Amino acid sequence: MASTDNLTGLSNSRSFYLDLGNEILRSIRYKHVFSLSYIDIDNFKSINDSIGHLKGDELLISVARCLISSLRKTDIIARLGGDEFAVIFPETSQEEVKSAFAKASEELKYRMRKNKWQVSFSVGIVTFETLPMDIKEAMKIADELMYSVKNNKKNDVAFKVWQGKA
Numbered sequence: 128m129a130s131t132d133n134l135t136g137l138s139n140s141r142s143f144y145l146d147l148g149n150e151i152l153r154s155i156r157y158k159h160v161f162s163l164s165y166i167d168i169d170n171f172k173s174i175n176d177s178i179g180h181l182k183g184d185e186l187l188i189s190v191a192r193c194l195i196s197s198l199r200k201t202d203i204i205a206r207l208g209g210d211e212f213a214v215i216f217p218e219t220s221q222e223e224v225k226s227a228f229a230k231a232s233e234e235l236k237y238r239m240r241k242n243k244w245q246v247s248f249s250v251g252i253v254t255f256e257t258l259p260m261d262i263k264e265a266m267k268i269a270d271e272l273m274y275s276v277k278n279n280k281k282n283d284v285a286f287k288v289w290q291g292k293a
């Protein structure tokens with residue numbers, strides 16, 4: 128079965144969920160924290176509608192390249208589908224993920240501006256100090272955080288430290 132996304136060459140969702148499951152187990156075993164980022168492009172549909180699907184594809188490939196070039200080799204980057212991307216940052220605290228993602232944000236903004244693509248990014252980044260029960264719970268927490276940005280004003284990064292349900 129394929130483990131990469133045809134368009135961008137990143138991990139696909141299937142492969143990403145396997146890696147996320149392994150990261151949860153590793154973090155439990157070695158008592159590490161890890162961080163998980165959920166990234167959704169804002170207003171991507173308008174790119175397809177205004178300059179065409181092929182340019183839309185070009186933008187998605189460019190996003191993948193920005194993430195690959197600005198993050199660590201040990202970070203696991205995936206395209207989950209459509210205009211949604213995700214990253215696992217193994218053994219990475221909130222402070223560390225803030226500085227790691229700042230670099231990626233700058234690179235993404237620069238690339239989009241250079242190509243005159245009028246999109247931005249809604250991002251949720253969770254650091255698991257208490258480990259999630261499973262993949263589903265981890266993704267739900269990161270997805271909800273991203274949606275809190277999307278439903279507010281978009282174009283922002285929300286950070287959260289997960290310490291279990293209050």
Ligand SMILES: Nc1nc2c(ncn2[C@@H]2O[C@H](COP(=O)(O)OP(=O)(O)OP(=O)(O)O)[C@@H](O)[C@H]2O)c(=O)[nH]1
Pocket residue numbers: 134167168169170171172173175179180181182183184187208209210
């Ligand atoms: N070019 C291209 N477009 C895709 C691909 N996969 C999904 N899409 C398009 O991505 C768009 C995603 O639309 P929405 O989820 O409404 O995203 P959006 O316009 O970014 O909306 P917001 O997230 O609310 O800002 C749809 O128009 C899909 O057709 C792809 O592989 N290539």
